C-alpha cells in the first residue's frame with residue numbers, strides 16, 4: 139500500500155491531532171484507533187457496526203478493485219445493493235446511467251455553486267476545500283482542479299472506493315478521502331476556504347449539526363454551497379427512486395410507499411422543504427446566506443430555462459411562493 143499522510147486530521151471524538159502508524163490512525167488523547175483501508179481512514183464517530191451486507195459489498199469491491207475500471211466497479215456496486223434484485227431493469231439502467239454520468243454532472247453543479255456564490259460573496263482562498271458527502275466523487279474532480287488540496291468526506295466506504303478509482307483514472311493526487319460523518323468533521327476550526335455538499339442535505343436527517351460543523355471548520359470568509367431537492371416539489375418525481383409526490387406523505391410512511399411502488403429501500407433519504415432549509419441555514423449562518431432556484435442547466439435542461447428562472451427570482455412575492463414548490467434549491471452561505 140502507498141504511504142499516505144494525513145497531517146491535519148483530528149480525532150473526530152475529541153479533536154486531538156492523530157498519530158499515524160502503518161495502517162492505523164491513533165488518538166493520543168482518548169486512545170481511539172481508526173483503521174485505514176486502501177489509504178482511506180475510517181473516522182466515523184461513533185463508529186457503527188457495519189452490516190454483513192455492507193461488509194460483503196466492500197469485500198467484493200476490494201477484490202475487484204485492481205483489475206476493474208470505474209464503470210465496472212459502479213455496476214458491481216449497484217448489483218450488490220440491497221433491493222436491486224427486486225427493482226425493474228429499466229430502473230436499474232436509469233440508476234446506472236445516473237451514476238456513470240456523475241462526473242460531468244458534478245462539474246455542472248460546481249459551476250452553478252460558484253456562479254451563485256459570486257453573486258453574493260467572494261471565495262478568496264484556494265488552498266483547502268471540503269467536499270462533504272463526496273459519494274463516489276461527483277464534484278471531487280472539479281474541485282481538485284480549483285483548490286490545492288481537497289478533502290472528501292463520506293460515510294460509505296463502498297462509495298469512497300469508487301471515488302478513489304475515479305481519481306486514480308484521472309491521475310488526480312491532491313484529494314484526501316476520509317470515511318466520516320458531517321456531524322464530526324475531523325478538522326480544526328477555521329480550516330477550509332470552501333465547502334460544498336452535492337446531493338447531500340437530503341441524506342442528512344438532522345441538518346443543523348452538520349451545518350454547524352461546516353461553519354466551525356470554515357475559516358472566516360470561507361464559503362459554503364449546496365443543493366437540496368425540495369420535499370414539496372410539484373413537478374418532478376423523487377430523484378432517487380423516480381416516484382412522484384413521495385414528500386407529500388408523512389415521513390414515516392414514505393419508505394413503505396416507495397417499497398410498494400418500486401421494491402427499493404427508501405430509508406437514507408429525507409428531502410427538505412424550502413422552510414426547513416431556510417430555518418437551518420438561518421440558525422447557523424445568520425443572514426449571510428441565500429437560497430434560490432437551482433439552475434435547470436446544471437441538471438442538463440436547456441440554458442434558456444436558467445434565464446427564466448433568474449427572472450423569476452427577481453419577482454419578490456412570486457419567487458417566494460415558487461420556491462416552495464420548485465424541484466430543487468441551491469443554498470450559498472459565508473462564515
Ligand SMILES: [Zn+2]
Pocket residue numbers: 149150151152153154165166167168169170
Ligand atoms: Zn480522541
